[in-house]
Amino acid sequence: MMKKAIKNSAFFFVLALILSLGVMMCSAAGDYEMVISSRGMNVGVGQSVLLKAEVTGTESHPKIYWSSSDESVATVNSNGLVKGKALGDFVITASAKVDGQEVSATFPMKAVNKENIVHSYLETNDVLSYQYSYDYNYYYANDKASWQKNFGFARVYDYVAPYVGMEYDYIRVFFNYDERDFLVQLWKGQYGVLYGGEIGIYNRDEDGLKSDPFTLYPAASRKYWPVMDMSVYHQEKEGDTPQQYKLLFKRPVEEYWWCTGFVPGTLRQYEPADELRIEATLTFRDEQMATLFADGLRDCGFTKCASKSDMGIDAYCRNGKDVSFSWQGISEAENTMIIKAGIGVLLAARIIALFFKLGWYGLVLSIFF
Numbered sequence: 001m002m003k004k005a006i007k008n009s010a011f012f013f014v015l016a017l018i019l020s021l022g023v024m025m026c027s028a029a030g031d032y033e034m035v036i037s038s039r040g041m042n043v044g045v046g047q048s049v050l051l052k053a054e055v056t057g058t059e060s061h062p063k064i065y066w067s068s069s070d071e072s073v074a075t076v077n078s079n080g081l082v083k084g085k086a087l088g089d090f091v092i093t094a095s096a097k098v099d100g101q102e103v104s105a106t107f108p109m110k111a112v113n114k115e116n117i118v119h120s121y122l123e124t125n126d127v128l129s130y131q132y133s134y135d136y137n138y139y140y141a142n143d144k145a146s147w148q149k150n151f152g153f154a155r156v157y158d159y160v161a162p163y164v165g166m167e168y169d170y171i172r173v174f175f176n177y178d179e180r181d182f183l184v185q186l187w188k189g190q191y192g193v194l195y196g197g198e199i200g201i202y203n204r205d206e207d208g209l210k211s212d213p214f215t216l217y218p219a220a221s222r223k224y225w226p227v228m229d230m231s232v233y234h235q236e237k238e239g240d241t242p243q244q245y246k247l248l249f250k251r252p253v254e255e256y257w258w259c260t261g262f263v264p265g266t267l268r269q270y271e272p273a274d275e276l277r278i279e280a281t282l283t284f285r286d287e288q289m290a291t292l293f294a295d296g297l298r299d300c301g302f303t304k305c306a307s308k309s310d311m312g313i314d315a316y317c318r319n320g321k322d323v324s325f326s327w328q329g330i331s332e333a334e335n336t337m338i339i340k341a342g343i344g345v346l347l348a349a350r351i352i353a354l355f356f357k358l359g360w361y362g363l364v365l366s367i368f369f
Contacts, residue, residue, distance in 0.1 A: 032058055033057055036051055036105045041120065042119075042134055043084040044111070044114045046084060048083045064095070066078060068090055069092075080094070087112065088110070090110075092109060093105070094107070154216045167189050167271045167273070169189055169333050171330060171332060172300075172332060174211075174296060184199070185198075185199070186199055188277075188278055199259045200258040226282040227256075228254070231250045231251075232277070280325060290318055294317075302325060302327075308324045311324060
């Protein structure tokens with residue numbers, strides 16, 4: 001029932017369909033400006049997408065000349081209709097001459113297996129902070145401007161997660177640095193109709209007190225963000241060796257406070273989600289911070305390796321400010337089953353109490369209104 005209910009979370013895809021998309025690129029020359037517009041920056045192989053171009057700053061309508069940087073990937077005709085031919089990146093150029101002056105603009109595009117209007121919208125915009133990447137075909141949270149950043153993290157979030165359709169493994173690494181208490185958390189598992197992984201970094205003022213399930217760790221400020229890369233692998237068939245796991249996606253190397261990635265589908269087993277493996281490297285602001293994080297991984301049960309090339313499953317290595325790890329089997333989620341069950345009992349008791357107090361009609365109204 002929970003799994004079916006969570007499919008409603010796909011509403012943001014419907015929302016994206018309703019929203020209109022206008023991607024525009026321009027280039028100026030003197031008093032004139034060429035503007036190219038399109039509903040997206042992708043075209044499916046064998047599909048077409050129409051680009052439009054106009055020159056501002058003049059009342060005339062000069063002839064527009066179109067060209068593609070790689071006609072083996074995509075072609076464009078005299079009307080700006082782009083047709084995908086093979087997977088790859090290319091650039092469309094529109095040019096014109098106004099009063100003897102050349103004006104032009106370029107429009108970078110990608111030819112993909114199958115262009116999708118929702119995916120194209122989410123590639124250049126976000127809905128509820130989530131976006132889509134045609135590279136590896138995955139969804140991710142735009143951590144630079146996500147609403148989730150305002151809520152930080154508390155352990156109780158993980159305890160409640162199963163009751164909103166999310167079952168995942170997690171590891172928490174705590175350490176003290178720069179007179180602040182830090183938490184780096186790893187997640188991987190099922191998120192409603194999607195599955196994937198996350199890495200988040202949080203901190204709070206040092207107070208010497210032991211944190212409890214309700215202790216809030218705000219998202220780390222930018223000066224503490226590590227440079228991360230994250231790859232998520234999936235054992236699609238039981239019995240496949242780690243070398244046979246499918247690479248679901250790779251996140252680009254950049255600064256993150258929250259690095260995420262999700263693909264549509266269902267795991268064979270929700271918890272433990274050990275058919276998923278995360279491989280990542282975090283580059284911290286100095287070697288001290290890297291050492292503290294590496295020691296935290298060791299305390300969580302990871303095996304220390306001399307180098308990245310020697311690293312096996314559930315292992316880590318540190319090289320200067322870089323900490324690399326491979327995470328698959330270790331999980332703290334199993335240790336909190338009693339807490340999760342207790343929360344479930346409390347929620348059930350609350351619903352039963354409301355039923356006896358309000359009846360079916362009142363209960364439905366209280367839930368939805």
